Amino acid sequence: MSMTLPGTGQAGADALIGREAELDRIRQVLEAARTGRPTIALLMGEAGIGKTRLADEASRLARAVGLRVLRGESDASSRRPMQLWREVDRALGLAVRGDPALPVGERRWEHLEALADALAAGGPSLVVLEDLHWADPIAIWVLERLPRALGEAPVALLATSRDHEPDTPAIDGLRRVARPIRLGGLDIDGVRRLVAQDAAGSQRPVDAIDPAELLARTGGNPLLVKELVRAPSGDAVIGQVLRRSLARFAADTRNALTVAAVGGPGAPLSVLAAACACPADELAARLRPAVVGGVLDAVSADGVRFHHALLAEAAQQDVDLSELHGRLAAAWRTVGGIDGRAASVGHGLRAAVGSAEDATGEAAAATVDQARLVAVELITAGAPARAAELLWEARETAGRWAGRPELRANVAVDLADILSWLGDLEPALGLYQEAAELARTSADPVARARAEIGANLWASAFVPDLARMRRLEDALDALPAQERRLRAALLGRLTIIGGADVEATERVAAWSAEAVAVARSLADPELIAELLLDSVRPATSPTALAAAMVATDEAIRLAERAGRSDLAISGHQRRSGLLLNDGDIGGAGQALGRAEVLAALLPSPWWRYITRVQRTTLLALNGSLLSARASMLEAVEVGSGRIEPVVVLGCEALHQLMLFDLYGRPDPRAEEIHRITMDMLGDVPSPVFQVQKGYGAQLFGDPAGVQEVLHRFGSRPEQLLRSWTGDHLLREFSDIVARAGAAGYATPAYRALLPYAGLLNVGGGHSAGLPVDDVLARLALLAGDPAAAVRHAGDAVALARSMPSPPLLVHCLDHLADAVDAAGEGPAQWAPDVLRAEADALALTIEVRRADRPADRAGMPSGVPAGPAGTASMRRDGSGWLLRTPLGDARLLDSPGPGQLARLLRAPGVEVAAVELAGGPGAPAATDLGPALDAQAKREYRRRLHRLQAEVDEADAGHEVVRAERAHAEMEMLLRELRRAVGLGSRDRPTGSDAERARVNVVRNLRRTIAAIGRQAPLLGAHLDDAVRTGRHCLYLPTPGAALTWSVRADAD
Known part of the structure; x- marks a missing residue:
């Protein structure tokens, strides 16, 4: 059922004029939200064009149909991060302070997740956000991603922004996900109607006002039209019109308006009164004419609110702001407390900017230093956003005196540290870079080290950058010996950035070892874990692989003890990659499963x-x-x-x-x-991208691209080992050599790759190719050593079988057959025809196509079996089902489970939705109660898991076996619960939805049915238990070589 929205306000004081088309588009946004499609309406236009008035009307419409309205706004006088969302958070009861255990990149995602959860739980809502042109980047970032995070929650978003405002944050990304609604000036009819509505308060007859003249002078801007009706002697320049509007008041009212405008909306009336040197009730009396005249909306003990920001701006024109900020600083100083000190220092900073008496900047520098101290107090008090706002002011003040680079650098680093902590990464990186440039000319080595570390937090590990390395080395050389934490961090950055330089391998190893050693001397588990993960280099032997595993396991334990889920995930992923590289695909899957569970608990996608x-x-x-x-x-x-x-x-x-x-x-x-x-x-000067380009060129038939990479690395392939993930690059490049038949490059590639024999060699566990021994075998053939080729190819087949990996085995069998053919002899079990027959049968089962093998049955060599291992049937038999298979027979009573199993067996390899198996068409959005774990629950799970790991470590250290086993058992129980809550691939499982109920019921039905089969035919039960995959989508996917060809008959057939 569609939502019926009411019309606009009736003619009169509250009527909305000339915005019917725009209001229709807002109605569409509200309707989209009601149907589970959260959408942003972005109102854009010049100052005074009517964005707030239209937002007010949208709010009225939303309330009329039962939507809750939440409002937030940015403030021109505030640089506080997330100021835009402050009132929305307050209305939702959110106090997002950020989990200190999360890394900087996670915190903005945590705020987004918490905000989305709270909005979704609050029912149908409209969120109105005004003045995006004054918002900070992280606030825009959250808004841009909020519709996707809300899923199908009935939430609409309406934001307003001026056009062409100086220092407006980049909102190009927001425009792409929003519905822009651009507001232009009113037409002649709209101006005429607005004049008729507003002239009653102007003491001018409507007939004396020429709408055409007003349109020409104002461009149809409603605010200017209104002000010119009230003050007809003004002209069309907006500032002059508004100043003329204020000029109608007495001098004491104008002065009071100026103090209120400079003090800002957060200044209590008592503070404004102290700055005016009068009692609060007298100040209120001075401001009363401005309320009557429509310049102010309210005057209360909490402060003064202007009707429009442009009027507040006009009230600050042509006055000595420095002197006034000085008075406000003194007034706030009497308030006391951290809020009073912060406000006082803020006004003191603004006073210093315009002071003509501080020619040397000494007083300003003292105020900036005071601001840095107050910022530390604010952070301690849990107000990092307020601290960031204060330091933005300090940065502007310090920037007026170019001869103080140390001061400016320290302020920039302080501010960047806070913004990083809040997750506002883009401006933080810019500030770190600014600080680094300033610190290089200063005599403060600590400021320089802090700045260089920050400026290189997100540097590429794949593209060589010698200039960055030199700057980091210079900062390291100048750092005092006692600054061990900064030294460890600098060494860690050098380890990452130096890894991209093929000439810095030895230095990188030394930096890495020293970084870990320094971190150990500090006994900081978080820092040790981070640097251990950075230090793991490509393994060239089983011994090196074992050492890398030991370092990775230690990093995981330390990360979990420190509460750093992100580092623990990285460790589990690294462990998975190391196990896979050693051919342990089962262990790799288990390690990755741990990472997937933790990934579901972190806010960042x-x-x-x-x-x-x-x-x-x-x-x-x-x-x-x-x-x-x-x-x-x-x-x-x-x-x-x-x-x-x-x-x-x-x-x-x-x-x-x-x-x-x-x-x-x-x-x-x-x-x-x-x-x-x-x-x-492709043109990036990095071996990673250059080898990848050659790899793709070979697969897609681009000989020129293949030759380019061969000529680049062919004579010295060992230089690839100096790159990050160099072992993977070397294997991939050597594979290119072998496939291209580049005999001239075969021997150098063979020698460089030989130390990695016996390994699978994957790119950090993310991408895999044929085993190292398979590549070595083909290189040996090119180099004229068929005996070595047979040996390596046999080892590759053994690895592929032991994993097991069917697609790898297909190719390795082919290449072993080729090697034996070339050698002219080999063990009896390695007869080429037998090997190729096995490869062909396996390829048919898992649908592998090889360019040099027949693609259909007609071309298969003799001896290949006609089909899979055997045939089986499942059919209705009276009131039940009968299964006959080579693995045993079974009889089942009729119930939903056997019918659902029959559906899967009828179409092997085809996914069927659980909803469909259950007989339903799908779940309506209204029945979905959201994810099983909200942001707060995930945070608590993270903390509990980390506390349990710390308890395990303590118990192990104290040889308390019982305590360790108890904590470990609880950890495993929590992990099992989490796997049920998050599902496959770290997806949040919803609660209350038809799709989730179908998943639960279908999984239960299928597992009970398979268990019943297993009691009658254990081999068949084991086969189905392994081959039937369940979840929100289910399928029958047997292990290659063990597939059965099923004939399924049911009454419905």
């Missing part, structure tokens, strides 16, 4: 995205192309609109290439997105 990407690789190696593609699509869905597009596109391109390489079945997008990413990144 980055962790859900990157763990889903890594899961794609495991699914691909397990032999499920369908599941791997679905996983990649899910990762893209999680990342789109939330993560940088180039990252999402690059990861998708990498995995599309991997799937094409393993299965020979390219997605239609594979070549397109590879071309797009290479257009963006």
Whole structure:
């Protein structure tokens, strides 16, 4: 049922004039929200054009149909982060202070998640946000992502912003996700109607006012029309019109308005009165004519509110603001407390900017230093946003005196640190860079170190940057010995940035070792964990792999003890990659499962995205192309609109290439997105992108691209090892050499790659190719050593079997057969025909296509079995079901479970929604009660898991076996509960929805049915237990080589 919205206000004092079309578009936004499509309406136009009036009318319409209205606004006089959302948070009862255990990049996502949860729980709502042109970047960032975070919650958002305002934050991204509504001036009819409505208060007859003249002078701007009706001698210049409007008041009223405007809306009447040197009731009396005249909306003990920001701006013209700020600073000083000190220092900073008496800047510098101290007090008091606002003022004041670089650098770093803590990363990075430039000319090594660390927090680990390295080294050399924490952080940055420089391998190793050593001397578990994860380099032997695993396990324990879920996830991911590299695909899956659970508890989608990407690789190696593609699509869905597009596109391109390489079945997008990413990144001077470009060129038939990468690295392939993930790059490049038949480059590639024999060699667990031994075998053939080729190819087949990985095994069997053919001899079990027959049968089962093998049954060599391992049937038999299979027979009573199982067996490999299996069409949005875990619950789970890990560590250290086992058992129980709550791929499972009820019921039905089969035919039960995948989508996907061909008959057939 559609929502019927009322009309606009009737003619009279409250009537909305000339905005019927715009109001219709707002009605559409409200209707979209009601149907579960949260939408932003973005009202844009010049000052005074009527944005607030239209927002007021939208609020009236929303309330009339039962929507709750929440309002927030930015303030021209405030640089406080998230000021735009302050009143909305207050109305929702949110006190988002940020979880101190979260890294800086997570905190803005935490605010977004908490805000979305609170809005969704609050029922149908309209959120009105005014004056985006004064908002800070993080407030805009939250608004831009809020509709997606709200899901299907019935929430509409309406925001207003001026056009062409100086220092307006970038809202291009917001425009893309919003419905822009641009407000122009009123037409002649609108002006005439506005004059008729407003002239009653102007003491001028309507007939004496010429609407056409007003339109020409004002451009149809409603505020200017009104003010010219009241003050006809003004002209069309907005500032002069508004000043003329204020000139009609007596001098004491004008002075009081100026003090109120400079004091701002947060100044109590008592403070304004002290600045005016009069009692509060006398000040209120002076301001009363401005209330009657429509300049002020309210005067109360809490402060003074102007009718429009332009009127407050006009009241500050042509006065000595420095002197007035000085008076306000003194007035606030008498208030006392942290709020009084902060406000006093803020006005003192503004007074210093315009002071003509402080020629040397000494007084200003003292005030800036005082502001830094008060900022520390505010942070301690839990008001970091207020501290940031104060430091913005301090930065502006300090910037007036160019001869004080140390002061300016320290203020910039202080401010950047707070903004980073709040998650406002973009301006923080700019401030760190500003501070670094200033500190390089100063004599303060600590300020320089802090600034250089901040300026390099998000530097690329893949693109060499020698200038950055030199600046970090210079800062390190100048740092006093006692500043160990800063030294460890600088060394950590050098480890990351130096990893991209192929000539800095030895120095990077030394920096990494020293960084960990310094961190250990500080006994800081968080810092040690971070630097341990940064220090793990490519393993060249089983011993090195074991050492990397030890370091990773220590990092995980320390991260969990420190409450750093992000570092723990990185550790589990790293562990998964190391296990996979060693061929332990089961262990890799378990480690990744831990990471996925923790990822679901963090607010940022980055962790859900990157763990889903890594899961794609495991699914691909397990032999499920369908599941791997679905996983990649899910990762893209999680990342789109939330993560940088180039990252999402690059990861998708990498995995599309991997799937094409393993299965020979390219997605239609594979070549397109590879071309797009290479257009963006192909010229970046990084081996990572250069080798990737050659890899894609080989798969898509671009000989020139292949030759380019061969010539670049062919004579010295070992230099790739000096890059980040260099072992993976070397394996990939060597594979290119082997496939291209580049015999001249085969021997150097073989020698460089040989230390990695026995490993799978994956790119951090995110993307995989053929085993190192398989590549070595083909290189050995090119180099004329067939005996070595047979040995390596046999080892590759053994690794693929032990994992097991069906697609890898197909290719490794082919290459072993080729090696044995070239050698002319080999063990009996390695007869080429037998190997190829096995590869062909396996390829048929998992749908692998190979360019040099027949793609259909007609071309298969003799000896290949005619189909899968056996045939089976499932059919109705009276009041039940009968299953006959080579693995045993079973008889089942009729119930929903057998029918749902029959549906899956009829179409192997095809996903069927649980809702469909349950017989329902889908879940209406209204029945979805939201995720099982809200932001607060996730935070509590994170804390409990970290406390339990700390308890395990304490118990282990004290040899308290019982206590350790008890804590460990509780951790495992919590993890099981979380897996049920978040589902596959770290998705939040909803509560109360038909889809969730269907999932629960279908999973229960299928598992009971399979258990009943297992009691009669254990082998068949084990086969189905392994092959039937359940969840919100279910499918029958047996292990390659164990598939049964099912014949299913039911009464409905």
